[in-house]
Amino acid sequence: MAEGIRTVMDDCIFCKIARGQIPSKKVYEDEDIFAFQDINPQAPVHFMMIPKRHIASLADATLEDAKVLGRILALSGRLAREQGSPDGYRTIINTGRIGRQEVQHLHVHVLGGPEPFGRMMPRSA
Numbered sequence: 847m848a849e850g851i852r853t854v855m856d857d858c859i860f861c862k863i864a865r866g867q868i869p870s871k872k873v874y875e876d877e878d879i880f881a882f883q884d885i886n887p888q889a890p891v892h893f894m895m896i897p898k899r900h901i902a903s904l905a906d907a908t909l910e911d912a913k914v915l916g917r918i919l920a921l922s923g924r925l926a927r928e929q930g931s932p933d934g935y936r937t938i939i940n941t942g943r944i945g946r947q948e949v950q951h952l953h954v955h956v957l958g959g960p961e962p963f964g965r966m967m968p969r970s971a
């Protein structure tokens with residue numbers, strides 16, 4: 847397949863991490879998926895799972911991406927257990943401006959640890 851914009855982005859930090867061009871603490875890797883520790887963890891367990899192929903955000907995903915996105919979700923429980931969150935975890939996908947996405951390569955945050963989190967969203971404005 848020709849390497850287009852959705853395959854490799856030269857100036858994308860997460861493409862570089864997936865290719866090993868920027869160091870990261872790897873959690874898991876296969877042909878299509880890379881998982882690594884968040885550099886600024888927000889919980890005792892905090893890693894990210896990304897498709898190796900560049901997809902800018904969940905809003906940019908198409909049905910062609912369904913398989914890798916399904917595999918990421920299906921693998922998240924095993925990796926969360928292995929990373930020390932056996933009793934559940936929270937997945938977060940920040941998307942676009944409204945979702946306050948900071949890195950423009952689709953990533954699934956997996957957060958966990960020994961204690962339950964607070965509510966998902968504040969109740970008041």
Ligand code: 5GP
Pocket residue numbers: 859870871882883884885886887939940946947948949950
């Ligand atoms: P977002 O706000 O886009 O959902 O999350 C971006 C996440 O990427 C943040 O949690 C941030 O700590 C993490 N991050 C940004 N740059 C790097 C990096 O170079 N290495 C790693 N491991 N994580 C990063």
Ligand code: ZN
Pocket residue numbers: 855858859860861862899900901950951
């Ligand atoms: Zn990328």
